[in-house]
């Protein structure tokens with residue numbers, strides 16, 4: 094691989110993705126600002142003017158922060174790669190750790206040091222987003238002490254989970270010879286599938302409290318819905334989402350008959366019984382259509398292709414040199430290759446994201462259609478609009494921005510697809 098060609102292609106991808114991001118963000122900002130003055134006719138009576146304007150202001154504030162973050166992120170990426178940041182870090186960590194603690198410790202230390210620097214560099218954005226932006230719109234409920242506790246727990250988890258996983262992958266990289274990438278992919282896949290089973294039971298409770306739902310009326314309603322849809326659930330839980338944020342949600346976790354339904358406390362407060370039922374019917378629609386399984390298959394296919402590419406790139410000196418790093422002569426390059434690969438792919442993969450978003454939006458339409466067949470479409474629409482309001486999501490996004498990024502179709506498209514475009518929802522019983 095020619096290092097100069099790689100440097101140029103990488104720079105071009107960073108620049109192109111940044112330009113497209115800016116272009117899309119300004120489109121969205123213009124569109125939202127232009128519709129800020131009045132509630133669109135389709136939503137009169139469903140959304141209040143203050144709520145509509147709050148959504149516009151929140152969307153604009155997030156886009157502005159996003160533009161700064163994107164520009165900064167690209168600068169950091171260039172500093173790590175083309176300007177030699179990772180090469181510098183590698184030399185120091187290698188000279189410090191390798192002679193004293195060996196090859197495995199060196200590679201773990203390199204990845205750890207990289208993650209730590211990355212966390213510090215992004216910290217101002219995270220703090221500003223949580224304690225300024227989310228706070229300003231009344232969403233942030235997290236206290237500084239809880240923020241610190243969350244951070245420490247995440248660090249500890251990263252070490253406890255990351256160390257054995259990286260050791261395993263590194264061992265596979267050395268033991269399996271030329272096809273190591275296939276084995277490493279298998280190990281990562283097994284780990285990810287295991288994590289999906291373990292996460293709701295062991296990890297989520299570290300961050301939130303899950304209490305059994307006690308509202309009998311809601312339970313019997315949800316059980317009736319699930320029976321109608323041919324599902325069984327093992328338990329119904331309420332999660333204290335309000336501890337951190339006023340954003341609301343509901344989800345299913347687990348597999349087969351072990352499914353658990355988790356409601357954010359914020360959601361139970363906001364929705365009526367009918368609306369809750371419609372939202373859950375939508376979530377069950379995702380299960381009925383096996384969207385999760387399909388997403389896992391797609392993601393595993395992408396990872397496999399990624400690992401195959403990494404397997405080849407790791408042996409190419411031009412891959413390191415083109416991204417500003419001198420490969421190690423006397424030490425293994427695996428950790429270095431992994432980090433470079435993780436940084437080099439996103440600018441290229443950015444242009445694949447509209448495909449993934451379209452895939453996801455199609456799944457949302459299918460889940461909506463399922464909800465319509467098992468519950469009431471107008472209840473679903475009312476619930477959606479409440480959630481839009483609670484999350485200050487704009488109902489007037491730019492269509493091109495939607496195509497590129499939205500994992501969920503905009504409200505107007507979902508309402509139209511539910512066949513309610515011309516129905517006056519205002520007069521319908523609540």
Ligand SMILES: [Zn+2]
Pocket residue numbers: 375376379457460
């Ligand atoms: Zn959905």
